[in-house]
Amino acid sequence: MTSDSITFRGGPIFDGTHLHNSWAARFDNGQLADLGPQKDVAGGQVVDLSGDILSPGYVDLQVNGGDGLMLTDAPTVETLARMAKAHRRLGCQLILPTLITDTPEKTRATIGATISAIERGVPEIGGLHLEGPHLSINRKGAHDADLIREMTDVDVEVLLDAAFRLPALMVTLAPENTTETQVQTLVEAGVVVSLGHTDAPFDTCLDYFAAGACCATHLFNAMSQLGNREPGLVGAVLAAGNVSAGLIADGIHVHPQTIAAAWNANQKPGELFLVSDSMAVAGTEFESFQLEGRRINRNKGRLTLGDGTLAGADLDLTKALRVMTEEVKLPLEWALRAATAVPAQLIGNAKAGCLITGTLMRSVIRIKNDLSSATFASE
Template sequence: MTQSRQIFRGGPIFDGERLLMDHCLIVEAGRIAALGPDNGGMSGTGVDLGGDILSPGFVDLQVNGGDGIMFNDAPNVETLRRMGQAHIGLGATSILPTLITDTAAKTDTAIKAAKAAIAEAVPGIAGLHLEGPHLSTERKGAHSAGLIRPMGPGDLEVLLEAAQMLPVLMLTIAPENVTLDQVQQLSQAGAIISLGHSNAGFDTCMAYAHAGARCVTHLFNAMSQMGNREPGLVGATLANGGLSAGLIADAIHVHPATIRNAWSAKQGPGEIFLVSDSMACAGSTAQSFEIDGRTVLRRDGRLTLEDGTLAGADLDLATALRVMVQEVGIAPEAALRAATLVPAKLAGLDAGYLALGGKADLIRIGPDFTLRPLTQGA
């Protein structure tokens, strides 16, 4: 924002918890100076929201790529800069760039890149998510089976160090290839352990939650499903209040009726939050890209390998909001929380809510759940 003082009014203001009606927000020098009832007496450059929602920026904890490039392709600061800018353009002002299953050398390079990006305060980059390589080959999805492996002592040492040096380190792991003791050590070091790409049973998943796992990666996808005699990872997620869960709400990865039932069944305090699981095409016109030498095709809102396997999502969180509200039937306030405050709290980020003195990372959302220019109508 170029103006020293701006006043936003004329539409609902979401503060991270509630939609506030008949309020105004004042921004001074890029910081939130005031938020309160609009009595019409405030002076400054005015922005009439015209009924649009003003919200803190989205927080996306699973972002594989953007601006035509995958993080795995070139895990360096320039890639993170491009990804950050692409996702800011899509409304996500805080992201965890996500490295999918790769070699130990690539993982080490990604950790160093994330550390450097944080040191340089690259816009949008909040930490790092390592999705693999310690997953289950039975539930590998689009991950390369040849790169999946058990977590060894050397891996553990690298990850423990990374948990200390990064503000946020999320690790998607499967019980099949990571021990309870390793989970406990990583959790105690500050890593967010997320169970995913696993065929583990209910009792095993509950034991891993007890050992320190706090999250589940893309609920329902690439995991053991809930059956009548074996609840699987899905059942453990819904029953265990200590587990939060990311969800790809594109109405492709998970049916809206399934989302609705899971939303109602989830035991707290853990909550379901929205992720994009976005790939290279996010924020670009790319119609295909490569993962580990395999082509991913972008067609009709889907990203698939040539054999039809889903490979991430062609999704942004504004679209996920629309699906949650219009197709799943979730209240806008609750859907907005799932895209802002809930993931921010899980990751320990100072984001996803409006606080006096806080950075004004704001987005404007139209009634059709598309992003609009923030100062349109100024």
């Protein structure tokens, strides 16, 4: 699109909070200039949405790979750029590339590559998510048990430096291999600390939330469950009130009715949000890939190790919207917030999750009205 002024109309417009019918959005020179009822917004080239939804692009805080690559295989600027491009094709305006449990050397290389990618202007890279290595072996999932370890003072210093140099740093850790003091130190430096891959009991999880952890990684998966006598991390998230949690809403990792129950039970202001937990196959037709020498098979929406253990997800956030609305039975407006505004706010980038004056058209997506796909409005 080359016109200096473009007006989108003819479909619902989601502004990051509400889904508006009979509204229009005008972009002048690639920036949002006017948003409101159709009768009040006009100018330039008119694009008929034909019932499609105009929305801020997705914000995905858990992206392990894409375009045939895993971040852990080659943590370079080139890998990050290819991952970002693949996820842009899937509707993401912002991602946190995610390094799963690995060596200290690989962690430092990934931090350096992410900083370089942002300095070089790879626009979709919003920071970094380190999922491990300070997890529980009992809840390791597809993580390599040989690389899981306690957090040391050196690890803390590396993370503090990364938090200073990155726009956002998210760290998934378990109480089994960290201390409350370490969590408090990280949080004070701006790190988004998320509990995950842990067997910690309810009271311990509440203690870590009190120390500053504000999130849980892929709720229900690889964590202590909600039981009749021990509520676990799941119960702590739902009861804490100030804790958010990512959800892999593919209908496989978590049953839709379980998602619905959690959504209804969750205490505000913490909110649930959508993540893809995507792997190398994202944006490709590949049927398998290698994860640290282990073959991961892709079959009917599942990614599994040879023993059947789930290894990430074969998911994009448009599909997650479809699951949330058609199977979980949430209003589309709520599901859209969970894919845009909520994760954006969690990493301190609220502007990325909403349509406001000055929003770049290149960050706005057009979602098919049947929730089958999403493309950027500028492309």
